[in-house]
Amino acid sequence: MTTKNLPTPRSVALGLAVTAVLLIYIYAYPRLIISWLGTENPWTSYLYLYGFGAGFFMMGIFIILRTGACQLDRGHDKLWFWVLMLGFIFFAVVHALWIVASLNIPYLGV
Amino acid sequence: MQEGFGIDLPLTATIVIGCIVVGYFILITGFGTYFSRFSRDINDFFFSGQRFAWWLAAASMVATGIGSYSYLKYSEQGFLTGTSSTMTYMNDWFIVPFFMFGWLPIIYFARVRSIPEYFERRFNRTARYIAVCIIMAYMFFYIGYNLFTIGVALQGMFGLPILYSVPVVAFFLGAYVTFGGQTAVIFTDLFQGVMLYIAGGLAIMAGIWALGGFSEWWAYLPESHRLPFVHLTDDPKFNTAGLFWGEALAGSIAFSFMNQGFIMRYLAIKSVHDGRKAALFNVIVTLPISAIIVGAVGWVAKSLVMKQAVEGGALEGINAVHIENTFHTFIVVTWETLHQNSILFGFVIAALTAALMSTIDTLINACAAIGIYDIYKPLIKPDADDKHYLKAARWASVIATVVGVLLVIWFAQQRGSLMQIHYKGIMVIIPSIVTTIFLGVFWKRFTAPAACISMLVGAVFTLITNWYPDWIDPLSRFVCGPDNDVYIYMRALFGMVVTGIFGVGISLFTQPRDAEEIAGLTVDTIDEGMAKYKGGKPNHTVGKKARHLPVAFDESLEHNVIRISPSTMETLKAEEGDLIYMADSRWYLGGLRSEHVKVAAPHDREDDAVLLSKATFEEAYLLDGKAVTLEKIF
Numbered sequence: 062m063t064t065k066n067l068p069t070p071r072s073v074a075l076g077l078a079v080t081a082v083l084l085i086y087i088y089a090y091p092r093l094i095i096s097w098l099g100t101e102n103p104w105t106s107y108l109y110l111y112g113f114g115a116g117f118f119m120m121g122i123f124i125i126l127r128t129g130a131c132q133l134d135r136g137h138d139k140l141w142f143w144v145l146m147l148g149f150i151f152f153a154v155v156h157a158l159w160i161v162a163s164l165n166i167p168y169l170g171v
Numbered sequence: 172m173q174e175g176f177g178i179d180l181p182l183t184a185t186i187v188i189g190c191i192v193v194g195y196f197i198l199i200t201g202f203g204t205y206f207s208r209f210s211r212d213i214n215d216f217f218f219s220g221q222r223f224a225w226w227l228a229a230a231s232m233v234a235t236g237i238g239s240y241s242y243l244k245y246s247e248q249g250f251l252t253g254t255s256s257t258m259t260y261m262n263d264w265f266i267v268p269f270f271m272f273g274w275l276p277i278i279y280f281a282r283v284r285s286i287p288e289y290f291e292r293r294f295n296r297t298a299r300y301i302a303v304c305i306i307m308a309y310m311f312f313y314i315g316y317n318l319f320t321i322g323v324a325l326q327g328m329f330g331l332p333i334l335y336s337v338p339v340v341a342f343f344l345g346a347y348v349t350f351g352g353q354t355a356v357i358f359t360d361l362f363q364g365v366m367l368y369i370a371g372g373l374a375i376m377a378g379i380w381a382l383g384g385f386s387e388w389w390a391y392l393p394e395s396h397r398l399p400f401v402h403l404t405d406d407p408k409f410n411t412a413g414l415f416w417g418e419a420l421a422g423s424i425a426f427s428f429m430n431q432g433f434i435m436r437y438l439a440i441k442s443v444h445d446g447r448k449a450a451l452f453n454v455i456v457t458l459p460i461s462a463i464i465v466g467a468v469g470w471v472a473k474s475l476v477m478k479q480a481v482e483g484g485a486l487e488g489i490n491a492v493h494i495e496n497t498f499h500t501f502i503v504v505t506w507e508t509l510h511q512n513s514i515l516f517g518f519v520i521a522a523l524t525a526a527l528m529s530t531i532d533t534l535i536n537a538c539a540a541i542g543i544y545d546i547y548k549p550l551i552k553p554d555a556d557d558k559h560y561l562k563a564a565r566w567a568s569v570i571a572t573v574v575g576v577l578l579v580i581w582f583a584q585q586r587g588s589l590m591q592i593h594y595k596g597i598m599v600i601i602p603s604i605v606t607t608i609f610l611g612v613f614w615k616r617f618t619a620p621a622a623c624i625s626m627l628v629g630a631v632f633t634l635i636t637n638w639y640p641d642w643i644d645p646l647s648r649f650v651c652g653p654d655n656d657v658y659i660y661m662r663a664l665f666g667m668v669v670t671g672i673f674g675v676g677i678s679l680f681t682q683p684r685d686a687e688e689i690a691g692l693t694v695d696t697i698d699e700g701m702a703k704y705k706g707g708k709p710n711h712t713v714g715k716k717a718r719h720l721p722v723a724f725d726e727s728l729e730h731n732v733i734r735i736s737p738s739t740m741e742t743l744k745a746e747e748g749d750l751i752y753m754a755d756s757r758w759y760l761g762g763l764r765s766e767h768v769k770v771a772a773p774h775d776r777e778d779d780a781v782l783l784s785k786a787t788f789e790e791a792y793l794l795d796g797k798a799v800t801l802e803k804i805f
Contacts, residue, residue, distance in 0.1 A: 066616055066683050091412075091651035095403075106400035106411040109651075113415055114265040121268030124613055128695035130272040136711040136805070141447055145268050148455060152264050156399050159254070163397035169390040169481070 086116065103160050111153050118149055184513035185329060191517035192524055196343045199528060202362060203355035204346060221438060222754075223357065225445035227761030228436050229452040231357045233364030233461060234529030235432060236453075240320040240593075241465040242371070242523055246501035249469020250494065252409060253396025256469060260462030261399075262419035263426070263454050270427045271450055273612050273694045276443050278434060280700035281691050284544040286431055286608070293611045293692045294619035294684075301626050302604060303545050306431060307538065309600045314534045314571065315578025316593060321527040322579060337579045344528055344535065345572035354763075356532045357439060363525040370522030371464035373515065374501070377508040378471030381489050382478060391474040391481070404653040410660075412652040417598060417660025421667055425601040428608050431541060432533035441752050441762055442804050472504045531575070538574075539567035594659045595637065602666025603629030610674050615693045619684065621677035629670030636662055701805065707748050709805040714744030717779075719756050719798040725782040731766065731790070734774040734782040735801065743803040747772050750804040753781065755797055766791030767804065 068076065090112055098105045122145065125131040133139045180188070248256040283289045286306055291299035321340060322333035329336075382388045389397070403411045426433065427450075440446045475492050485491035492507050494500055509515045543564050552559070603626045610617040636642050636658070643658045643665045652661050691700025701709050717739045728734065733753065735745075745751065747770065754765035766787065774782055781799055793799065 066618065066681060067679055087650055091403075095651060100403050103398045103400065106398075106403050109403055109411055110262065110400065110415050110419070114262070114419065117420065118265045118268065121266070121273075124694065125268055125272040128697075130276070130694045130697050131268075136713055137444055141271060144451060145271070148264050148267065148451070151455070152261065156261075159397075159399040163394055163399075166389060166397075168392075168394055 087113075103164070107156060107160060111156075115149070122146075184511070184516070187513040188517035188520055189329060191514070192521050195521040195524065196340070196528075199359055199363065199525070200343045200346050203359040203532075206355040206358050221767065222441055222765045223439050223762040224754075224758075225440055225448040225452070227357060227361060228440045228446075229449040229457065230364055231360035232433065232436055232449070232453055233457050234360040234367055234525065235436070235533045236457065237367055237461055237465060237526045237530070240317065241461075241526060242468070242501045243320075243324070243498060245462070245466040246469035246472070246504075247497045248409065249466035250472045250497050250500045251469070252401050252406070253392065253473060254399055254466070254470055255396075255401045255409075256466035257459065257462035258400060258411070258414050259418050259422070260458040262414065263423045263458060265419055266423045266427060267450065267454060269424075269609075269613070271447050272697075274428050274608075275437060275446050275450065276697050277612060277692060277694070277700060279438060279443050279446060280697065280704040282704065283438075285541045286429055286434060287541060287545045289608075289692070290611075290622070293689055294622040298607075298619055298622045298626070299545065301623055302607075303541060305600060305604045305626070305630065306429060307541060309429070309597070310431065310534050310538050310541075311571075311574055311578060312596050312600070314531055314538070314575030315582055316596075317527055317531050317534075318575055319579045319582040321524060322583075324523060333579065333583055338576055340524070340527070341572050341576045344531055345569060356536050357436070359532065360529045363529040366522050366525045367529075368460070368464060370519045370525075371467075374505045374508070374519055375464070375467045375471065377515075378468060378475065378504060381486060381508045382471065382474055383486075387478070388471060388474045391478045392470060393473070393477065396470065396473050403651070407653055408659055410653050412647075412650060413658070413660030416650065416652065416664035417662070421598075421601050421605055421660075421663035424605045424609060425597075429601075429604055431537035435537055435540060436533070441754075441765065441767070441802075444804075468501050468504050471508070472500050475504065475508075535568055535571045535575070538571035539564055542567035542571065598659060598662045599630070599633050599637065599666070602633050602663045603627075603670045606667045606670035606674065610671070611693070613694050614678075615686070615689070615695060616678055616683050617674060618678045618681040620681045621674045624677055625670045625674035628673050629666050632669045633662060633666035636665060705750050705805060710744070710746050710749050710803070711805055712744040714803050715742050717742045717801040720801060721778065721780045722788065722793065722797075722799055723780040723782050724785055724788070726784055728771065728782060728784045728787070730784060730786050731768045732771050732783070733768045733787070734771045736776065736779045737773045739779055739781075739801065740770070740773050743770075743801060745770050745803045752802045752804055753783075753791060753799050754802075755793060756800045757797070764792040764794065764797075 091109055094105055094108045094112065098108070122142075126133075131138050131142055133142060245256050277283075278289060281289070281292065283292070287299045287302040290302040318337050318341060319333065322337040325331045325336045325340075326333050379385055379388050382391070400411050401409055401414075404413075428434075437446045437449065440449055472492065472494060475486065476494065478486060479491060489507050489510065492504060494503055505519055506516055509519070543560060547563055547567065548560065552563075555563075606629060607622050607626045611622060632642075640658050640662075643661050644654065646652075646665055646668060647658065647661045648654055650664070652664075658665075686696075690696045691703055698709075717735070720735070720739065725734065733751065735743075740746075743749075743751070749770050751768050751770050752765065753768050754760070754762050768783070768787060768791075774780075776782075781801065
């Protein structure tokens with residue numbers, strides 16, 4: 062075994078802090094929306110999906126910007142960056158409108 | 172009379188439908204075989220020479236993403252839970268940044284030919300062959316599963332025994348994939364995608380018409396069936412929490428990152444920029460429309476049943492619809508709403524077979540690619556010529572088809588529903604390899620020993636949860652997921668967490684590879700990958716396409732080098748040595764006649780002709796008298 066890949070104390074501290082924040086977020090967020098709306102409310106599923114989805118999505122955005130995979134001053138990267146952001150908003154808005162339409166148009170069945 | 176799918180087919184209808192299906196098989200086989208002329212070497216055979224326009228690849232993905240089982244499965248889900256059947260198709264956006272700016276440019280610029288090859292270059296040979304085992308298991312599972320499900324459908328409608336019908340279907344499929352390769356797959360899938368949408372749209376419109384219009388359909392759809400999401404945890408087999416962790420994350424990453432068939436489709440596209448367009452189109456347009464096409468008959472069925480209940484019997488113009496077995500929803504509703512018209516129904520059933528063919532042809536081609544690039548070439552015959560490998564690739568396609576057929580015997584002996592077999596298999600196979608790819612791409616300190624051990628340990632632990640599902644309890648409770656010991660999707664989260672913990676832990680105590688060895692294979696080294704791909708410094712200045720340029724021969728030019736006028740250079744914003752994509756100007760060919768070339772110093776002729784050698788002209792499949800369009804890659 063070698064210790065060459067061991068992180069510096071600063072990296073360890075940062076890693077532990079990020080992990081702790083993530084775990085708290087994953088544990089607390091769904092409990093928060095359930096205590097607020099209950100499990101039967103259709104917006105609970107929406108907020109669960111987009112709350113966690115937004116976290117994962119923004120992690121992706123952070124990584125590609127931080128690593129230089131996406132450089133806003135290079136070629137078409139800026140265009141694609143905005144496509145990514147607008148795509149997320151597009152799906153979130155479509156699903157929200159879908160729920161609104163589901164709840165507000167009268168049902169004629171028995 | 173055949174009774175198998177809840178409908179009674181008269182003999183004449185059976186004959187008409189059978190003739191349409193067989194005719195379709197022959198048509199598509201002939202269509203696919205025609206494209207064998209565009210496969211001269213194994214690069215053409217598997218990747219079509221990285222030449223296609225984004226729209227062609229994206230359109231062909233429509234059919235690839237819809238399996239023969241999709242119509243039956245999602246119509247059933249649509250009937251049971253309504254429009255939330257779209258959830259698995261419309262939750263992919265969260266991983267798109269990782270794909271567009273991470274995985275896609277890495278595999279494209281590194282010229283990775285197979286996912287296992289990436290494992291060897293990023294980690295080591297052991298990791299490659301662990302990946303080969305897992306990915307081959309995944310793909311053979313899918314080939315056998317799709318063949319089996321179409322066998323079940325044919326047995327249900329025509330009474331044909333599965334063990335006879337499947338080899339016949341496989342013969343037609345194997346024929347065009349074996350001779351045509353990726354080009355045949357792309358063009359037949361394009362055609363079949365159109366078929367799928369027309370047939371699915373026909374079935375939906377017939378149902379909406381029977382209901383009395385779109386507003387009637389929506390008005391009679393219960394609120395629970397209108398909502399885009401199901402309850403957070405209630406249904407053990409279909410709940411929002413499980414779908415997020417197992418499907419939106421693990422499933423979507425598997426779909427985009429480790430599905431060799433889809434990866435090959437992206438590698439057939441002319442540039443990463445166009446690959447991003449294809450990915451965008453796929454997630455924003457193709458997947459949502461596909462979700463509607465495969466599931467909407469179930470939504471219509473629910474409204475039909477509710478409206479029948481209100482009116483006290485059959486709706487005007489059609490027989491009463493009774494769905495005793497929800498698995499039969501698609502067949503029963505389509506048959507009735509099409510007024511039992513054999514020709515139209517036959518067309519829809521042909522689309523079901525199209526769904527099968529277009530999914531399996533991609534998988535067969537992908538299996539053959541792994542067979543050649545990961546097994547035959549590195550282990551059995553490393554130094555043969557291209558002609559030999561092309562022949563071997565065709566034999567590999569035959570073998571992949573035969574193995575798929577043999578697996579049908581195994582599927583036919585399984586107990587339990589097909590859904591259970593499917594998800595149990597996939598959710599066990601996916602998590603460990605998906606996590607390993609993800610860590611490999613986005614964490615440069617991830618080491619080879621960590622990759623090998625975590626893949627194996629993750630796979631074994633995930634497998635064990637089939638017998639000990641209570642191992643998943645704590646994790647599921649932690650994320651407020653379902654707590655019911657079924658855990659179809661939560662199993663994937665468990666597998667990813669175990670693999671991740673082992674991967675990170677072992678990496679900290681093992682030696683990473685030198686940065687130079689993995690340049691271009693991690694997200695922070697994409698620039699280096701791009702420079703290697705081009706063979707020089709990339710030119711990112713955005714130019715315009717130069718369209719409709721005449722071609723002239725200049726035999727003094729090297730192979731795959733062109734010279735163009737200074738004004739064309741200016742239009743393209745190109746510099747000497749830049750990589751240029753040259754294609755026949757007719758856009759509808761989608762890049763079928765095209766090639767990547769390098770641009771030399773501009774010529775001093777008075778016209779805007781593109782100068783190139785005869786060999787380059789022939790390699791691009793260009794035609795005499797036809798103009799070309801140029802586009803700078805970088």
